Amino acid sequence: MRLGFFDGDPSKQPYGNLGPKDVCTSANQELAREAARQGIVLLKNSPGSLPLNAKAIKSLAVIGPNANATRTMIGNYEGIPCKYTSPLQGLTALVPTTFAAGCPDVQCTNAALDDAKKIAASADATVIVVGANLAIEAESRDRVNILLPGQQQQLVTEVANAAKGPVILAIMSGGGMDVSFAKTNDKITSILWVGYPGEAGGAAIADVVFGYHNPSGRLPMTWYPQSYVDKVPMTDMNMRPNPATGYPGRTYRFYKGETVFSFGDGISYSTFEHKLIKAPQLVSVPLAEDHVCRSSECKSLDVAGEHCQNLAFDIHLRIKNKGKMSSSQTVFLFSSPPAVHNAPQKHLLAFEKIHLTGKSEALVSFKVDVCKDMSVVDELGNRKVSLGQHMLHVGDLKHPLGVMI
Incomplete structure (x- = not known):
């Protein structure tokens, strides 16, 4: 209403003739990148991992079904992007990279491990980009399983075991994931949650990985273990726990059980x-x-x-x-x-x-x-x-x- 679209012919109103030339200005594209940077949440960072030094990295292995994602990055309820910068493109703009998807898609029913392990074994550092897309989580597609889809966990674990240098796991998703295996695996030195970061998401991820932006995002929701999902009916929206039935409650306000990460988590350099x-x-x-x-x-x-x-x-x-x-x-x-x-x-x-x-x-x-x-x-x-x-x-x-x- 404040734009005046209910005040008669939109073309005669102040904002009625906006188009791609107005939306895709350099300032607005930089705003998309800054919004993505501010939304990235650093959940784990072992000493000597992030930020990487772009001058010291001679080869970076980029792996995972979302490593070259474009359309996935804008989620749903989206507009038309000016252009995409995938994680692979963003990282390649800063350092030499080698790429292996490891999975044909996020469902990852059949992981291709050999090439992924090979490039990780020879690279100075490895970035693995996994997670979901709209085929797994969207309106009318509620997840009953919050583990990484298909064989993604196997891909991450085997690549991390083979890697020569630090391993950075980036999770692209709208909801939480049970990545307890990565949280406790010393070979996985850093974990980032990037959400669905928008058209400039790949550039923003690279900015954080190489320290051109100090991450400051915080989790907007608690990440539960898969055991919680197995126990709690999706249709039970009660916030408070019920000891009589064993219902554990929901959200950081009432749930006292084990979490993978909690509401408000997020660290910095x-x-x-x-x-x-x-x-x-x-x-x-x-x-x-x-x-x-x-x-x-x-x-x-x-x-x-x-x-x-x-x-x-x-x-x-x-x-x-x-x-x-x-x-x-x-x-x-x-x-x-x-x-x-x-x-x-x-x-x-x-x-x-x-x-x-x-x-x-x-x-x-x-x-x-x-x-x-x-x-x-x-x-x-x-x-x-x-x-x-x-x-x-x-x-x-x-x-x-x-x-x-």
């Missing part, structure tokens, strides 16, 4: 230090003299009341980039409420993304509305603020906060 500068230890809720909780013990308070008006506090943090490289950092503020009303084990209150040059620091402030941000939903669907001790989390920091009357 830099390390960051968080220091709490200001936060209250106690918040007092002002209740009317005749409020029922003045005369009886209450575990929580309804958020619909005058006591919730302007009930807020500030948190100030100092974030320091201890590395030499510039990097963005997403600062998450979580809260763990008291164990009443089947409350979540923790939930996200706020977040802010900042950019820090190497060895620099910055202040980050959050204003927390107690009744809006720290409330939970009780058994009857009413929103309540739990009384008692809450625990605030930022990175490795924990800060107790009492909410009392």
Whole structure:
């Protein structure tokens, strides 16, 4: 509506005659590349692995069914891309490469291992790009198996065992994958989740692999093991666990079982230090003299009341980039409420993304509305603020906060 397309003849409106020449400007193509860079999540990085040094790499093995992907990178609900840069093309633009798909497609019913292992054994480093595409996950195509499709796991494992240098596994998918085997395999030195990174995805992957961009993406969902999928019916959308039936619950808020990776995971080539500068230890809720909780013990308070008006506090943090490289950092503020009303084990209150040059620091402030941000939903669907001790989390920091009357 803001574009004016409901205001008569679109061609007579300010944006009615936009076409490829407007969409495919150099600035917009660079924006596609930057969006892909910011979305890449580094999940594992062993010492001496990433970033690779482009000047030191004389040969790079590029392997996998998504290594030369184009159409796959834009997922669905997509527009028409200006051009594609596949992972193979992006990496080849920086260093000499050799390529073997290893699988004819992502279904990978019959992996061709010999060529893939041969080029990995002679290369200075290996990048393996695996995952899914719209033939496996899309509208009306829900996955009941979250392992790498077909023989992709075998391809990754055997190539990693044969490889001479670092092995970087890049996973191209919309949803999570159970890659526990790669997480625990010391031969696989780095793991990247690139999502469906769009038309410039291959260039963005190369930027991250060779350190021209310091990764800062975070997982937007928890990655469960295959055993979770085997146990939990897809049609059961209950968030909270049910001990009576053995149902384990869903999401980082309620699920306490084993995960492959968790919501918010994501590391960088830099390390960051968080220091709490200001936060209250106690918040007092002002209740009317005749409020029922003045005369009886209450575990929580309804958020619909005058006591919730302007009930807020500030948190100030100092974030320091201890590395030499510039990097963005997403600062998450979580809260763990008291164990009443089947409350979540923790939930996200706020977040802010900042950019820090190497060895620099910055202040980050959050204003927390107690009744809006720290409330939970009780058994009857009413929103309540739990009384008692809450625990605030930022990175490795924990800060107790009492909410009392």
